[in-house]
Amino acid sequence: MKTTVPRGTFDLLPDDALLWAWVEEKIRSVFRAYGYGEIRTPIFEHTELFQRGIGETTDIVEKEMYTMLDKGGRSITLRPEGTAPVVRAFIEHKLFATSGTGACKLFYLGPMFRQERPQAGRFRQFHQFGVEILGEEGPMADAEVITLAVDLYKELGLCDLEVHLNSLGCPECRGKYRQALLEYLSADSSGLCKSCQRRLERNPLRVLDCKNPKCQELTKEIPSIQDYICPECHAHFSKVCRYLDEVGVEYQIDSRLVRGFDYYTKTVFEIINQDLGAQSAICGGGRYDGLVEECGGPPTSGVGFASGLERLLTTLEQKGNLPALSMAPQVYLVMLNEEYSTAGYGLAAALRRQGIQTIVSFKVKSLKSQMKTADKIGAAYTLIIGEEEWQNKKVTIRKMFDSTQCQVEWAQVPQVLGRELAEERRRF
RNA sequence: GUGGGCGUAGCUCAGUUGGUUAGAGCGCCAGGUUGUGGCCCUGGAGGCCGAGGGUUCGAAUCCCUCCGUUCACCCCA
Numbered sequence: 304m305k306t307t308v309p310r311g312t313f314d315l316l317p318d319d320a321l322l323w324a325w326v327e328e329k330i331r332s333v334f335r336a337y338g339y340g341e342i343r344t345p346i347f348e349h350t351e352l353f354q355r356g357i358g359e360t361t362d363i364v365e366k367e368m369y370t371m372l373d374k375g376g377r378s379i380t381l382r383p384e385g386t387a388p389v390v391r392a393f394i395e396h397k398l399f400a401t402s403g404t405g406a407c408k409l410f411y412l413g414p415m416f417r418q419e420r421p422q423a424g425r426f427r428q429f430h431q432f433g434v435e436i437l438g439e440e441g442p443m444a445d446a447e448v449i450t451l452a453v454d455l456y457k458e459l460g461l462c463d464l465e466v467h468l469n470s471l472g473c474p475e476c477r478g479k480y481r482q483a484l485l486e487y488l489s490a491d492s493s494g495l496c497k498s499c500q501r502r503l504e505r506n507p508l509r510v511l512d513c514k515n516p517k518c519q520e521l522t523k524e525i526p527s528i529q530d531y532i533c534p535e536c537h538a539h540f541s542k543v544c545r546y547l548d549e550v551g552v553e554y555q556i557d558s559r560l561v562r563g564f565d566y567y568t569k570t571v572f573e574i575i576n577q578d579l580g581a582q583s584a585i586c587g588g589g590r591y592d593g594l595v596e597e598c599g600g601p602p603t604s605g606v607g608f609a610s611g612l613e614r615l616l617t618t619l620e621q622k623g624n625l626p627a628l629s630m631a632p633q634v635y636l637v638m639l640n641e642e643y644s645t646a647g648y649g650l651a652a653a654l655r656r657q658g659i660q661t662i663v664s665f666k667v668k669s670l671k672s673q674m675k676t677a678d679k680i681g682a683a684y685t686l687i688i689g690e691e692e693w694q695n696k697k698v699t700i701r702k703m704f705d706s707t708q709c710q711v712e713w714a715q716v717p718q719v720l721g722r723e724l725a726e727e728r729r730r731f
Numbered sequence: 732g733u734g735g736g737c738g739u740a741g742c743u744c745a746g747u748u749g750g751u752u753a754g755a756g757c758g759c760c761a762g763g764u765u766g767u768g769g770c771c772c773u774g775g776a777g778g779c780c781g782a783g784g785g786u787u788c789g790a791a792u793c794c795c796u797c798c799g800u801u802c803a804c805c806c807c808a
Contacts, residue, residue: 363807420804423801564807580803581803584808637767670768690766699767
């Protein structure tokens with residue numbers, strides 16, 4: 304039997320799980336402060352949802368989905384991204400009909416699945432959190448999700464991330480630009496790299512953000528999308544910029560920024576950490592005004608972003624912004640004879656019920672050995688019950704930090720410890 | 732799916748032109764006189780050298796295949 308995790312997945316061991324829980328809590332509290340409600344959708348959906356939503360010709364749908372037939376012969380797929388499921392729930396529960404409450408603002412956080420070759424910052428089961436605003440077409444919504452992302456990273460101590468911003472225009476101007484791009488590139492496509500040759504047919508916009516230096520050189524003088532978007536899209540975009548200026552969110556307009564999903568319209572953006580390696584985007588998003596309708600709902604505009612939790616945590620670690628969290632208990636209870644283990648177990652339970660983190664030594668070993676364990680796990684206090692204590696109905700309380708200790712009546716232990724720990728909290 | 736790097740103790744890694752019983756540091760366990768952790772000292776446990784095949788008198792070392800892992804491409808968080 305294989306005793307390893309499947310490729311591209313990993314176990315979160317207790318120390319790391321503490322950090323994950325910490326960052327998840329931060330994320331949730333910032334989202335709630337902005338008025339977004341959490342939504343938890345299933346981890347799998349009907350396959351058609353993603354085929355329709357993300358686009359049949361995208362790489363995700365073509366080759367990266369975990370798709371299987373269930374026992375009823377239905378095709379289901381492990382969700383590769385979060386937006387389509389949120390849109391599905393929005394339609395299913397008719398959240399557009401909750402009149403008088405304004406736009407629907409939702410956030411999610413959880414695992415996503417894509418069958419790709421793993422590399423730095425890329426996994427087969429990975430975690431994303433993100434927000435969606437459904438039912439608001441104005442540019443303030445675009446600005447809000449970008450500001451929200453930036454504020455969230457700031458809250459976590461990340462200030463030097465780059466925001467890249469662009470507009471793809473509405474389907475009309477996008478189509479015109481696509482045509483212009485095709486004409487420009489088809490004139491002399493021989494110098495482009497192999498993958499760009501392919502892109503030219505499937506998704507010409509993608510040629511713009513090819514990393515190959517030769518392609519970059521060849522497309523240097525390429526027409527900018529900014530010159531092709533209609534006055535309405537242009538006005539929308541400049542309003543987004545003005546909102547961001549107003550709240551001091553710095554950004555760079557990157558007319559080469561194109562995103563992979565078919566559903567994006569108008570505003571698109573990415574937030575980059577340059578030190579992350581090849582997968583530098585920790586956040587990506589934009590507007591998707593046609594998606595709800597495409598999925599069978601009423602015409603509803605939408606805008607949102609998704610951010611990768613693994614990449615965020617890597618960034619936080621790089622910048623030294625992770626807190627020092629530990630599983631160290633407040634109390635470690637040591638007993639020197641099996642005889643008092645029942646009573647000792649009761650004492651530990653009493654401490655725990657009082658909210659004092661307590662670990663009991665399961666085995667009776669030498670005092671020295673048990674003290675070593677107490678030290679190793681970082682207990683603040685060690686309680687010792689030995690022959691002498693047992694005879695006198697007392698317990699020794701040893702403070703590990705300064706090696707001071709005292710003996711206390713059995714019944715007094717919870718209060719004494721409670722007082723000590725409260726005092727310590729006050730001091731630090 | 733394609734290409735490169737790497738697989739030796741729980742972890743990080745040495746291991747010479749192929750040559751006896753494969754090492755170190757850290758960690759772990761037990762001791763250093765009666766019931767006290769950290770520092771120090773002593774001892775101990777722990778390895779199908781990723782797997783399989785081949786070359787050779789002899790392979791951790793050379794060759795092949797597979798597996799795993801990692802980085803990159805494609806694409807994305």
